[in-house]
Amino acid sequence: MRKSLLAGVLALAAAALLPATATATTIAPVTPYRAVCPTAAPGQARCLAQIRTDIHGGMGVRGAAAHTAALPSGYGPADLASAYHLPNTGGSGQTVGIVDAGDDANAEADLAVYRATFGLPACTTANGCFRKVNQNGATSPLPPDQGWGVEISLDLDMVSAACPRCHIVLVEADQPSFDSLAAAENTAVAAGADEVSNSYGAEEQNGMQPFQAAYHHPGVAILASSGDSGYGIPSFPAVFPGVIATGGTSLTRASNARGWTETAWNGAGSGCSAWIDKPNWQTDPNCPGRMTADIAADADPATGPAVYDAHDGFGWIVVGGTSAASPFLAGVIGLAGNPGRYADASYFYSHTSSLNDITSGTNGVSVDCGGDYQCNSVPGYDGPTGNGTPNGIAAF
Numbered sequence: 102m103r104k105s106l107l108a109g110v111l112a113l114a115a116a117a118l119l120p121a122t123a124t125a126t127t128i129a130p131v132t133p134y135r136a137v138c139p140t141a142a143p144g145q146a147r148c149l150a151q152i153r154t155d156i157h158g159g160m161g162v163r164g165a166a167a168h169t170a171a172l173p174s175g176y177g178p179a180d181l182a183s184a185y186h187l188p189n190t191g192g193s194g195q196t197v198g199i200v201d202a203g204d205d206a207n208a209e210a211d212l213a214v215y216r217a218t219f220g221l222p223a224c225t226t227a228n229g230c231f232r233k234v235n236q237n238g239a240t241s242p243l244p245p246d247q248g249w250g251v252e253i254s255l256d257l258d259m260v261s262a263a264c265p266r267c268h269i270v271l272v273e274a275d276q277p278s279f280d281s282l283a284a285a286e287n288t289a290v291a292a293g294a295d296e297v298s299n300s301y302g303a304e305e306q307n308g309m310q311p312f313q314a315a316y317h318h319p320g321v322a323i324l325a326s327s328g329d330s331g332y333g334i335p336s337f338p339a340v341f342p343g344v345i346a347t348g349g350t351s352l353t354r355a356s357n358a359r360g361w362t363e364t365a366w367n368g369a370g371s372g373c374s375a376w377i378d379k380p381n382w383q384t385d386p387n388c389p390g391r392m393t394a395d396i397a398a399d400a401d402p403a404t405g406p407a408v409y410d411a412h413d414g415f416g417w418i419v420v421g422g423t424s425a426a427s428p429f430l431a432g433v434i435g436l437a438g439n440p441g442r443y444a445d446a447s448y449f450y451s452h453t454s455s456l457n458d459i460t461s462g463t464n465g466v467s468v469d470c471g472g473d474y475q476c477n478s479v480p481g482y483d484g485p486t487g488n489g490t491p492n493g494i495a496a497f
Contacts, residue, residue: 132403134421136329137251138277138301144308145277146301146337148201148252149326151368151402151422158407158417166217175407175419176352176399177219178262181429184352184361185398185457185491187436192264195435198294199256199269199428200285202277202301203247207412208233212257215409221265232270236285238292244275254410255420256300256428262406263432270294277301279308279337283315290318295440298431299325299344300424302336305376309337317343322434322443326423327394328370331464332476332484335372335393342380345446346393347426348486349400350459363490364478365462366401369394369423371475371484382447385482387473395446397459397486398426398433430491437497448496449488453481455496456489 133154141147158173182189205211209231216224224230235243253271260269270292274285282301289297299316302325303309316323316338324345328336339346349369355362373388385392399405402421409417434440442448449456464485465476474483482488491497 134402138248141277141303144279146279146282146303147277148249148301149329149422149424150252150255150300150420151329152251153402153405153419156419157415160411160416162214163218163417165220173218173407173417175405177407178221178265181262181399181406185433186493187263187433187491188494191436191438191494192266195264195295195438195440196268196270196293197260197264197431197435198289198292198297199260199271200274200282200289200297200299201249201253201256201271202274202282203245203249204243204273205246205250205253205412208253208257208271211254211409211411212261214411215258216261218409221261224261224269230268232292234270234272234288234292236272236274236281236288238288244273247277250412251408251410251415251418251420252300252424254412255408255424256298258408259406259425259428260298260432263429264436267432267435279312283312286315290321294321296322296324296431296434298428299338300427302326302328302339304334305337305340305374307376309376312338313341313343316341319444320441322431322440324427324431326370326427329368329422330370331368331466331468332371332470333468335374335391336370339393340374340377340391342377342391343445345430345443346395346487347423347430348394348397349423349426350397350486350490351401351462352399352404363457363459365459365464365485367462367464367466369397369400369464369485371464373475380445380447382445382450385474388475392475392484394484394487396430396449396456396488397490398429400426433491433494434497437494439497452496453488455492457492458489459486
């Protein structure tokens with residue numbers, strides 16, 4: 102990001118010195134965004150949401166529900182359904198668990214604004230669709246705010262976008278420590294979640310192994326963001342073999358048969374594990390350990406979804422990061438209704454023909470992998486986007 106900004110400044114300065122008859126090189130605009138959560142302390146994870154800093158869309162319900170045609174900036178559920186060929190039915194009886202740190206006191210109210218704006222059915226405590234509990238599974242006391250409000254809004258909105266009829270249980274860990282998040286993970290499963298999304302991470306490290314069992318529940322699909330720092334050290338808990346590691350793309354409209362095009366997002370995390378052995382269902386040639394990611398979806402803040410978060414005073418914002426991909430893909434699994442397939446990510450490796458294969462783009466921005474698939478999207482499997490993105494629900 103800093104290199105891009107510096108390059109833009111230097112190019113603009115050079116263009117100003119050109120003679121009137123010369124043609125200046127067109128400078129691509131830089132999309133400003135920042136991480137929602139600060140760098141984590143040892144033994145803690147950080148949320149991976151990336152918020153656009155150039156879009157502030159105001160407060161309250163928009164669109165037809167507010168008798169105005171103006172919808173918020175960013176992709177809405179209809180855009181994402183179009184891009185990924187998702188059906189408009191499915192998900193009944195499925196519950197998607199969201200694990201985050203700290204309480205978002207406005208979570209249900211903010212979710213109501215998002216769903217009303219985009220014409221989705223209400224999902225409330227009163228109608229049994231929404232629950233919010235602490236890491237022990239109780240409705241009170243809830244933990245103190247940990248600054249993850251935008252992340253929580255993103256997670257709830259992305260599940261809703263993918264699967265409007267899925268129920269949602271939000272489990273709020275006491276703090277972003279590995280042990281609190283693992284306890285919340287187990288609670289989400291105990292609370293009846295069929296899919297659990299984890300939009301947080303930390304670099305893989307010695308000492309993470311005792312938490313592996315919390316992220317492996319046969320019969321429940323466990324997903325986690327692959328990280329937002331590009332190619333490098335894989336992210337905990339995405340690197341665990343029982344977790345579906347979700348990478349990221351840049352999603353834009355196009356005049357092709359699909360109507361959309363995708364490339365690898367340059368921030369999408371990928372890497373070859375030094376701690377976790379390679380699962381037998383993963384056969385990429387140049388990584389002897391577990392390789393991330395497995396599948397992907399839109400994660401670029403420049404092409405990100407609309408999110409509503411009044412809890413932190415923002416209102417309508419555009420948010421990206423692989424934090425967007427994990428809950429969205431958990432919702433897609435809920436939409437298809439087959440969570441029992443996903444004791445691990447192996448199903449996606451045997452159903453690649455039903456995914457959009459992403460074949461261009463790189464996340465080797467800070468660390469170059471020498472043109473290898475580990476940091477470049479190529480035909481077939483690659484690190485930034487895994488086996489690809491949803492093309493309907495046949496692979497789900």
